[in-house]
Amino acid sequence: MIALTGTPRPALPQLRLMGIAVPIAVLLALVPSFANSYQTLLLAYGLIIAIAGLGFNLLLGYTGLLSFGHSAYFGTGAYAVAFMAQDLGVRSMEAYILCGLALSAIVSAVFGFICVRHTRIFFGILTLALSQVLWSLALKLFWITGGSDGLRVPRPTLLGGMLTYTGGGFPRFISYYYYYVLVLFVVCVLVMWMIVHSPFGKALQAIRDNETRAAFLGLRVRRFRWVAFLISGVYTGLAGVLWVPLNGLTTPDILYWPFSGEIVFLTLLGGFRNFTGPIVGGIVFTFLKTYAVATTEYWQILLGVVLVVLVLVLPTGIVGALAQLIGRLWPQRAD
Amino acid sequence: MALLQTVNLTKRFGDFRAVNSVNFTVNQGEFLSLVGSNGAGKTTLVNLISAQLWPDTGQVLFEGRDITQATVFQRIRAGIARSFQLVNLFDRLTVLDNVSLAIFSREGKARNLATLAEGDREVRTEAMDVLGLFGLDTKRRLLAGGLAQGERKLLDVAVAYALRPKILFLDEPTSGVGTRDKAQIMDTISAVVRAGTVTAVVIEHDMDIVFKYSDRIVVMHEGAFLADGLPAEIRVNKEVATVLLGAAVPG
Numbered sequence: 001m002i003a004l005t006g007t008p009r010p011a012l013p014q015l016r017l018m019g020i021a022v023p024i025a026v027l028l029a030l031v032p033s034f035a036n037s038y039q040t041l042l043l044a045y046g047l048i049i050a051i052a053g054l055g056f057n058l059l060l061g062y063t064g065l066l067s068f069g070h071s072a073y074f075g076t077g078a079y080a081v082a083f084m085a086q087d088l089g090v091r092s093m094e095a096y097i098l099c100g101l102a103l104s105a106i107v108s109a110v111f112g113f114i115c116v117r118h119t120r121i122f123f124g125i126l127t128l129a130l131s132q133v134l135w136s137l138a139l140k141l142f143w144i145t146g147g148s149d150g151l152r153v154p155r156p157t158l159l160g161g162m163l164t165y166t167g168g169g170f171p172r173f174i175s176y177y178y179y180y181v182l183v184l185f186v187v188c189v190l191v192m193w194m195i196v197h198s199p200f201g202k203a204l205q206a207i208r209d210n211e212t213r214a215a216f217l218g219l220r221v222r223r224f225r226w227v228a229f230l231i232s233g234v235y236t237g238l239a240g241v242l243w244v245p246l247n248g249l250t251t252p253d254i255l256y257w258p259f260s261g262e263i264v265f266l267t268l269l270g271g272f273r274n275f276t277g278p279i280v281g282g283i284v285f286t287f288l289k290t291y292a293v294a295t296t297e298y299w300q301i302l303l304g305v306v307l308v309v310l311v312l313v314l315p316t317g318i319v320g321a322l323a324q325l326i327g328r329l330w331p332q333r334a335d
Numbered sequence: 336m337a338l339l340q341t342v343n344l345t346k347r348f349g350d351f352r353a354v355n356s357v358n359f360t361v362n363q364g365e366f367l368s369l370v371g372s373n374g375a376g377k378t379t380l381v382n383l384i385s386a387q388l389w390p391d392t393g394q395v396l397f398e399g400r401d402i403t404q405a406t407v408f409q410r411i412r413a414g415i416a417r418s419f420q421l422v423n424l425f426d427r428l429t430v431l432d433n434v435s436l437a438i439f440s441r442e443g444k445a446r447n448l449a450t451l452a453e454g455d456r457e458v459r460t461e462a463m464d465v466l467g468l469f470g471l472d473t474k475r476r477l478l479a480g481g482l483a484q485g486e487r488k489l490l491d492v493a494v495a496y497a498l499r500p501k502i503l504f505l506d507e508p509t510s511g512v513g514t515r516d517k518a519q520i521m522d523t524i525s526a527v528v529r530a531g532t533v534t535a536v537v538i539e540h541d542m543d544i545v546f547k548y549s550d551r552i553v554v555m556h557e558g559a560f561l562a563d564g565l566p567a568e569i570r571v572n573k574e575v576a577t578v579l580l581g582a583a584v585p586g
Contacts, residue, residue, distance in 0.1 A: 014451070194448070194449065197451050197452060198447060198449065198450055198451060199435075199436070199439040199445050199447045199450070199452045199455070200446055200448035201452070202428065202432055202435070202439070202452050203436060203439070203440070203445045203446075205428055206425040208427075209427050210423055210425055212419075213419070213423040213425065213494075214425075216407065216411065216416070216417060216423075216495075217437050217440045217494070218407075218408055218411035218441065218498065219440050219445055220408060224445075
């Protein structure tokens with residue numbers, strides 16, 4: 001049957017991944033050599049928010065849970081760094097990462113434990129409400145968090161000081177930091193790819209498609225959702241950790257619900273039904289927002305229009321639409 | 336010895352007794368059909384046995400042990416599996432993944448997130464064997480949502496079968512498919528059941544199919560058992576013929 005329809009035997013998933021990922025990774029590695037510091041900076045922001053999107057989409061795309069509260073974990077990562085820098089005088093990026101991951105793991109484990117008892121709108125509202133608790137704490141406990149002024153974070157040391165950028169000024173910091181982020185981004189992509197193709201990842205997708213049946217296969221649905229929530233929160237927390245040194249400042253804005261909305265937005269923009277959707281969405285969103293803000297003071301309207309067009313014309317996002325196009329042009333390869 | 340037994344099992348919905356003090360026995364290795372008109376309580380009985388509903392009173396015994404309080408998870412581990420009246424599949428997973436997942440779950444491998452699902456040769460081989468039994472091996476790469484209704488019914492049973500249960504409840508495995516497909520589905524299911532060690536309880540409306548494939552038939556009416564016997568006995572039971580009015584009861 002397979003021979004008759006002319007469908008080629010699909011390559012092993014690992015090979016498919018490498019075939020696409022390696023050229024893109026090489027291209028991303030070359031960016032600082034031809035782009036200016038500002039473009040490199042934007043791309044670093046894009047990769048960071050893409051990590052948050054990847055984490056978010058483990059819940060939305062693979063587990064079928066729409067969180068409106070991912071700002072909580074991003075903010076936890078960011079404030080963990082700020083507290084370490086301000087109160088403990090720590091400057092090591094690696095220490096920031098370890099501590100940020102631990103703290104966002106704790107927060108997402110607790111929040112997730114509460115939220116995964118529900119699904120659909122109830123789940124969404126709970127995630128939103130819990131994230132708003134953190135936001136109001138960041139705003140009100142100003143003697144710890146700096147209130148609405150936030151906390152400043154100086155540039156950290158990278159790899160225990162092995163990557164020195166002093167003397168090179170901002171451009172050198174950016175190009176070093178870009179590579180730092182890129183390496184972590186690649187690791188995050190590979191790990192997430194492994195997770196969604198593992199038996200665990202298949203179980204999540206089964207739960208998304210049909211919760212009742214999944215339970216009747218002997219899968220402990222709530223526990224799977226909780227672990228997915230935890231991984232998702234840790235990814236978003238890591239994004240928060242990486243974001244702060246670049247921004248130099250963390251404020252309660254990144255704990256506020258519109259920031260959760262941005263994570264939802266970029267995932268829809270890229271396409272939540274595809275693994276690469278949030279990656280493309282994260283990068284495109286960062287550039288789109290930056291240029292929209294620079295071009296017009298009504299940038300929110302512009303983003304709003306994009307969102308409406310997206311839902312009406314490209315419900316599967318950029319990557320989904322591209323995949324459909326490729327499937328239409330080369331139908332025999334669309335397996 | 337009875338594999339499964341219910342003792343005075345009762346489930347009320349308000350004043351309505353959906354299952355009324357039922358004593359149901361399933362013996363090891365038999366192919367049993369549960370018949371009755373709509374609302375007779377067949378699906379409710381299966382729901383009570385599979386822990387999708389909890390009984391008001393009565394007990395469920397499996398291999399002599401009281402499992403009345405056991406959760407879905409514990410009953411599946413004990414060896415009770417079921418399919419559903421409306422097809423219940425993972426539509427956006429492939430046919431192969433649908434069956435593989437049942438095996439991963441059974442083997443306790445479903446929580447493994449550091450290996451590729453496709454890389455597990457043992458599970459893949461077993462899943463392909465199961466698909467082969469059900470004649471679905473050529474469809475393995477299709478999404479379950481893209482299958483024809485008859486194939487979906489078969490896959491539904493295949494997924495439950497892949498759990499290697501001791502007892503398998505099939506809720507109307509041939510509903511919604513054409514007459515020709517019905518025979519094929521039932522031939523496949525009965526061949527699989529007879530070849531293996533699984534005991535099957537099938538809820539079915541089509542009496543031709545019931546008489547052809549069953550070792551024993553239990554007739555339900557208004558939440559209670561009306562008759563219980565060999566196909567030949569049920570066929571000549573006047574009371575059953577009256578209750579199943581409209582059903583094809585020859586003679």
